[in-house]
């Protein structure tokens with residue numbers, strides 16, 4: 001496994017890779033969810049590249065960029081065991097040299113949900129992902145379905161800007177009690193960690209009600225709200241039942257599929273999760 005820190009070095013190494021290359025873009029502090037992206041990429045490509053870059057431009061001024069957990073040595077050990085060929089680990093200055101100012105306008109799919117709570121977040125995500133696509137030149141890129149809106153924003157960008165690659169969404173990996181794996185879970189204290197089970201409880205109940213034939217967006221939204229609200233440590237930011245692609249809220253009868261997503265605060269820790277109901 002080669003670890004490269006500059007764009008020029010990475011491009012040289014990438015040029016020597018034969019066959020299809022899969023990319024798993026990450027911000028490091030890897031967990032099973034990231035390793036699942038790598039395993040899927042290995043199964044579908046001849047070689048795998050992983051980027052590790054805590055991207056400053058996708059964090060708001062009051063967000064946790066400085067405190068975001070980092071452990072490069074451990075990440076590299078894990079990736080070597082997974083048979084990764086190339087790791088790209090640039091500095092912020094390498095990615096954003098003085099004078100950098102171009103960014104991607106992500107359009108309507110980035111407006112609701114996370115986009116409305118985190119202004120500028122998806123511009124930062126799309127810009128760094130576009131740069132990574134240009135630097136790494138992957139045939140396929142792998143993203144976790146836990147960040148469902150991010151997946152839609154990236155798919156839209158790849159279509160709209162004609163990136164010649166396939167975007168693959170990989171199912172969310174969960175702890176045994178259902179909590180979606182996230183680098184931010186380590187911030188939860190033991191009581192918050194137990195309380196956080198209510199996210200998956202709400203999403204699972206929505207899935208059960210959908211299986212029984214419920215298709216009313218408002219009714220599903222109310223059910224998830226009513227499941228999470230009684231948890232005293234949980235403060236709901238949003239509960240959404242939306243079209244899977246456009247992310248428009250569904251008020252009446254849903255079509256063949258719906259994306260149920262939640263953002264909930266436990267003290268300072270904000271968790272997101274989602275489930276897709278029906279076929280995609």
Ligand code: PAF
Pocket residue numbers: 025026027053055058125128129147150
């Ligand atoms: O999902 C993430 O970890 C980040 O948003 C990504 C895609 C690596 C871009 O910085």
